[in-house]
Amino acid sequence: xxxxxxxxxxxxxxxxxxxxxxxxxxxxxxxxxxxxxxxxxxxxxxxxxxxxxxxxxxxxxxxxxxxxxxxxxxxxxxxxxxxxxxxxxxxxxxxxxxxxxxxxxxxxxxxxxxxxxxxxxxxxxxxxxxxxxxxxxxxxxxxxxxxxxxxxxxxxxxxxxxxxxxxxxxxxxxxxxxxxxxxxxxxxxxxxxxxxxxxxxxxxxxxxxxxxxxxxxxxxxxxxxxxxxxxxxxxxxxxxxxxxxxxxxxxxxxxxxxxxxxxxxxxxxxxxxxxxxxxxxxxxxxxxxxxxxxxxxxxxxxxxxxxxxxxxxxxxxxxxxxxxxxxxxxxxxxxxxxxxxxxxxxxxxxxxxxxxxxxxxxxxxxxxxxxxxxxxxxxxxxxxxxxxxxxxxxxxxxxxxxxxxxxxxxxxxxxxxxxxxxxxxxxxxxxxxxxxxxxxxxxxxxxxxxxxxxxxxxxxxxxxxxxxxxxxxxxxxxxxxxxxxxxxxxxxxxxxxxxxxxxxxxxxxxxxxxxxxxxxxxxxxxxxxxxxxxxxxxxxxxxxxxxxxxxxxxxxxxxxxxxxxxxxxxxxxxxxxxxxxxxxxxxxxxxxxxxxxxxxxxxxxxxxxxxxxxxxxxxxxxxxxxxxxxxxxxxxxxxxxxxxxxxxxxxxxxxxxxxxxxxxxxxxxxxxxxxxxxxxxxxxxxxxxxxxxxxxxxxxxxxxxxxxxxxxxxxxxxxxxxxxxxxxxxxxxxxxxxxxxxxxxxxxxxxxxxxxxxxxxxxxxxxxxxxxxxxxxxxxxxxxxxxxxxxxxxxxx
Numbered sequence: 001x002x003x004x005x006x007x008x009x010x011x012x013x014x015x016x017x018x019x020x021x022x023x024x025x026x027x028x029x030x031x032x033x034x035x036x037x038x039x040x041x042x043x044x045x046x047x048x049x050x051x052x053x054x055x056x057x058x059x060x061x062x063x064x065x066x067x068x069x070x071x072x073x074x075x076x077x078x079x080x081x082x083x084x085x086x087x088x089x090x091x092x093x094x095x096x097x098x099x100x101x102x103x104x105x106x107x108x109x110x111x112x113x114x115x116x117x118x119x120x121x122x123x124x125x126x127x128x129x130x131x132x133x134x135x136x137x138x139x140x141x142x143x144x145x146x147x148x149x150x151x152x153x154x155x156x157x158x159x160x161x162x163x164x165x166x167x168x169x170x171x172x173x174x175x176x177x178x179x180x181x182x183x184x185x186x187x188x189x190x191x192x193x194x195x196x197x198x199x200x201x202x203x204x205x206x207x208x209x210x211x212x213x214x215x216x217x218x219x220x221x222x223x224x225x226x227x228x229x230x231x232x233x234x235x236x237x238x239x240x241x242x243x244x245x246x247x248x249x250x251x252x253x254x255x256x257x258x259x260x261x262x263x264x265x266x267x268x269x270x271x272x273x274x275x276x277x278x279x280x281x282x283x284x285x286x287x288x289x290x291x292x293x294x295x296x297x298x299x300x301x302x303x304x305x306x307x308x309x310x311x312x313x314x315x316x317x318x319x320x321x322x323x324x325x326x327x328x329x330x331x332x333x334x335x336x337x338x339x340x341x342x343x344x345x346x347x348x349x350x351x352x353x354x355x356x357x358x359x360x361x362x363x364x365x366x367x368x369x370x371x372x373x374x375x376x377x378x379x380x381x382x383x384x385x386x387x388x389x390x391x392x393x394x395x396x397x398x399x400x401x402x403x404x405x406x407x408x409x410x411x412x413x414x415x416x417x418x419x420x421x422x423x424x425x426x427x428x429x430x431x432x433x434x435x436x437x438x439x440x441x442x443x444x445x446x447x448x449x450x451x452x453x454x455x456x457x458x459x460x461x462x463x464x465x466x467x468x469x470x471x472x473x474x475x476x477x478x479x480x481x482x483x484x485x486x487x488x489x490x491x492x493x494x495x496x497x498x499x500x501x502x503x504x505x506x507x508x509x510x511x512x513x514x515x516x517x518x519x520x521x522x523x524x525x526x527x528x529x530x531x532x533x534x535x536x537x538x539x540x541x542x543x544x545x546x547x548x549x550x551x552x553x554x555x556x557x558x559x560x561x562x563x564x565x566x567x568x569x570x571x572x573x574x575x576x577x578x579x580x581x582x583x584x585x586x587x588x589x590x591x592x593x594x595x596x597x598x599x600x601x602x603x604x605x606x607x608x609x610x611x612x613x614x615x616x617x618x619x620x621x622x623x624x625x626x627x628x629x630x631x632x633x634x635x636x637x638x639x640x641x642x643x644x645x646x647x648x649x650x651x652x653x654x655x656x657x658x659x660x661x662x663x664x665x666x667x668x669x670x671x672x673x674x675x676x677x678x679x680x681x682x683x684x685x686x687x688x689x690x691x692x693x694x695x696x697x698x699x700x701x702x703x704x705x706x707x708x709x710x711x712x713x714x715x716x717x718x719x720x721x722x723x724x725x726x727x728x729x730x731x732x733x734x735x736x737x738x739x740x741x742x743x744x745x746x747x748x749x750x751x752x753x754x755x756x757x758x759x760x761x762x763x764x765x766x767x768x769x770x771x772x773x774x775x776x777x778x779x780x781x782x783x784x785x786x787x788x789x790x791x792x793x794x795x796x797x
Contacts, residue, residue: 006057008340011347013061018069018350020062022357027074027789033067069354073790076355079132081183086159086739091118093153093193095202097134098311099212100146101237104567108144111181112137112154113205115196132182139187147213149192150206158185162738164540165767165784165791169577177790178358208311218441222452224459230256231426232434234310241565246463249470251415252422258310260319260365261423263303265431267323270302271295271331296331300324315361318349322369338373342366358790360407364400371399375495391495393420398491402484414469421469425462433458528553529583534649534673534773536680536707539578540763540783541570543713543737543744544598547682548579549671551647555579556589558669558682563601571602576609578768588613589646591638591653593666593684595622603627616641618655618667618684638667649673649773654697656690663712664690672703676773679703681727685712688720695726705778707771710734710753714745714762724752731759731780738764 021028040060044053097113112135137156161181163172176184198206212235219225219232226238236256247253254261274295278286286294307320322345329341346366349356356362375395397416437451494506534551541561549556561570587610592600600623606612607630615635617623624635641653652670666684673679679701686694691711708729711718713736732753736744745762753760761769767783784791 006054008343009054010057010061011343013058014065014068015343015346015350016058017062017065017067018354019065019357021066021069021073022788022790025786025788027077028066028070030067030071030074033063033070037063037067065350065354068351072354076177076180076182077790078130079182081132081135081158081160083160085119087157089188090156090158091153092116092135092156093118093151093196095151095196095198095205096148096209097201097205099209099235099237100148102146103138104564105140106142106144108139108146108148110137110139110148111135111179112152113201118153134180135183135185136176136179136181137185137187139190148190150209151193151196151198151202153191153193153196154187155189156185156187158183159739162764164542164574164763165787166540166574166578167768167783168581170573171791173791174358178355180355204308204312208308211309218445218448219452219455221449223456224463227256227459227463228434228455231258231262231430232438234258234313234316246466246470249414250418250422250466252418252466254364255422255426257361258307258313258316258319259361260322260369261427262310262431263306263316263319263323264326265427266306266435267299267303267327269432269435271299271327274298292331296327299327299331303327314353314356314359315365317353318356318362318365321345321348321352322365338377342369342373363403363407367400367403368396371395371492374492390420393423395492395495398488402482402488405484414472418466418469421465422462425458425465430458430462528555528586533775534647534676536671536771536773537578538709538733538735538763538769538771539570539574540766540768541574541735542764543740543742544570544601545593545684545709545713545735546570546575547709548584549646549649549680550584551649554588554646555584555586556591556646556651557587557606558591559593559599559684560590560602560606562598563605564597569602569605571605571609575602575606579610584610586611586613589644590615591667591669591682592617592619592623593668593682594662595619595626596662596685599684600626604629607633616653616667618665619661648675654694656686656693660690663687666690666711668694672701673773675775676778677704678707678773678778679705680707680709680771681729682709683711685715685718687712687717688723691718691720691723695722698726705730707731707733707778708758710745710749712744713742714749715742716746716748719749719752721752724756724758728756729753729758731761731778733769734760734762734764736762736764740764 037060040056040063043056044060047053047056092112092114094113094115096110098111100108100110103109114131114133114135117131135156135158137154161173161176161184163174163176165171165173196202212229212233215233216225216229216235216238219228222228226236226240226243229238230236239256243256244253247256275291278291278294303320303323307316310316325341325345325348329338349362372392372395375392393416397419433454437455440447441451490506490509528550530553531550534549537548539546539548539561544562545559546561547558549558557575560575563569563571587606590606590612592603592615594600594617603623603626607627612633615623615627615633616638617635618638620635620637627633627635637655638653639655639657643653644651650672652672654668654670655666656664663685664687666686668684668686668690669682671680671682683691683694706727706729708727708731710732711723714734734745736742750760761780761782763769765784767785767787769783770781772779772781
């Protein structure tokens with residue numbers, strides 16, 4: 001076999017090894033991987049069989065890729081903040097390494113690259129070189145401003161990277177690990193520090209921050225300023241929730257993320273201009289080979305400059321590599337095929353950034369490019385521009401559908417039409433106007449008003465078109481990744497096979513399938529996936545509470561967790577994706593303990609996402625006001641509510657008598673399972689006064705296993721001695737935020753439950769907790785115990 005073939009096999013093995021590492025639950029020891037490298041090398045020396053040698057090269061490449069990525073992952077994990085430094089007041093010096101942006105509660109947030117840790121020597125502390133080199137900070141208070149010095153000395157309070165862990169949904173902890181943050185925290189004091197050594201990275205970030213500030217000031221008058229800034233300088237900090245809603249509804253978020261599309265357009269434009277200028281020279285002055293070389297240099301320089309201006313983020317660097325490889329293959333007149341170039345780009349991306357497989361954009365970009373390469377190399381070489389665009393968009397839409405389904409991002413029906421309109425408009429109009437306008441503004445500041453008016457015109461056409469499409473609010477049915485993958489294969493075969501009859505038959509079958517699927521997704525037509533035994537889920541929603549109880553086909557939700565408009569919603573991040581993953585389409589009973597924001601957040605979004613039956617609450621007037629825009633909803637008071645039966649479960653409701661409000665108005669739900677001889681008490685945020693009333697009037701019934709959700713997240717105002725002694729729970733679950741400022745659960749509360757012999761779980765350290773009420777006892781599962789290796793346990797180093 002040829003050396004080039006074996007080289008491609010080795011490169012494919014390397015890429016596979018890097019990717020496979022992230023499917024492992026435990027990071028493999030580096031000595032084991034190095035020892036395993038001996039096997040394929042011995043095989044290569046001992047055999048001449050082509051198949052054996054090919055397999056050996058593939059395995060060697062895979063082990064090399066896994067070794068490289070495991071080494072990088074191990075270094076990143078070792079540089080996390082030690083638990084002994086969490087919560088302490090620390091001093092660090094360094095520089096701001098991204099653009100400061102406004103956050104919730106009037107805060108300013110930015111990434112900080114640490115140059116020096118100012119720590120008093122303690123024997124238990126690690127070497128400063130193993131401490132985090134990059135941390136994510138929030139600055140609160142009236143003094144907080146985005147206009148801060150670049151080099152700083154800070155007093156900070158930090159904690160290890162941490163986020164909610166549920167079976168599905170966005171994991172903030174994975175995002176922090178992917179970005180290389182070794183700690184997060186808040187700023188207590190901030191002063192400029194010119195003594196910090198400003199490296200090349202420091203100089204770049206200072207230039208980039210100045211560019212964003214200058215461009216933001218000059219473009220602030222533009223009506224579509226957030227969109228303009230996103231495409232011109234890659235800064236999305238000015239984007240508002242309404243922008244993200246429209247882009248998400250139309251499947252066009254990729255338009256505002258600097259990707260291969262934008263860099264490809266810059267490269268194509270630079271190559272076209274450079275070639276035209278060179279062709280103007282007298283004939284024979286530049287040879288064809290030198291002309292291609294100069295054009296490639298112009299393409300590389302323009303792409304690199306745009307990538308720097310756009311922030312040189314990981315996705316931008318990935319796109320830059322892919323564009324440069326494509327330019328090298330095309331302009332260099334290389335004999336290497338398109339797929340060889342794609343493989344080379346994949347290997348270079350994984351070599352430079354072995355954490356890329358954790359990025360959703362990595363999978364989407366390489367999948368889209370692979371589909372386009374396959375389509376244009378085998379089918380669309382001679383297709384006209386409109387027909388080629390239509391078929392290419394169809395192929396990418398269908399091919400990415402199963403990937404988006406696996407990533408928890410439902411594909412929008414209007415996404416096909418939206419991209420069919422938006423991609424040509426951005427490619428042929430927006431980007432050329434944007435580049436030309438930026439050059440005019442740089443050379444002639446007096447033309448700012450004219451340029452801004454042109455920007456608003458072209459962006460206005462784009463935005464109004466996307467808004468009209470987003471208003472359709474049609475989403476493709478979620479049929480599972482395997483079914484969607486089969487559909488993708490069928491459509492791709494139909495596009496590639498040159499038989500008209502086969503294509504017509506495929507189109508007919510696909511249309512029939514889509515019709516049946518849409519009919520089955522008619523609201524109210526789908527029931528809940530049944531379960532054989534009752535189960536409870538205490539979701540990990542941070543400092544808040546949300547519980548799901550289900551038996552057979554019936555589902556009850558107790559509280560919906562916290563929500564902060566434009567920042568976070570437990571309904572959006574946790575409940576919706578996890579309930580859909582579990583096959584829940586209808587909520588029979590929604591219990592809102594009381595109206596506080598950490599228990600009743602995102603109610604309107606829940607009603608938009610699910611068909612909800614009755615609502616029971618301890619504060620009916622308050623909850624009625626929250627649901628004023630929802631028609632046909634039945635809201636019942638928890639006080640004096642009759643017991644209910646849900647499958648094999650008995651539900652009892654209680655509310656503190658009298659004129660109470662707030663925490664003490666919480667609806668207390670008691671769940672009893674005769675088959676499992678178990679009892680679960682969900683008390684909301686009741687305080688000691690309500691606790692005493694509940695235990696005094698409670699009918700004592702023996703239960704082999706009693707589970708209690710700690711009142712008020714484990715606050716010192718709750719879980720009195722009488723409460724703990726009266727219930728004597730076998731297991732207590734705290735629903736609290738990790739190292740939250742409220743300090744829940746309180747040490748005294750923890751001590752009381754431990755003295756009673758209770759097993760304690762906390763969503764902050766356990767993640768979502770699942771309890772199955774089986775006949776032979778209660779089975780408990782903690783979501784964090786089943787997380788991949790890069791999500792470290794909070795109690796570990």
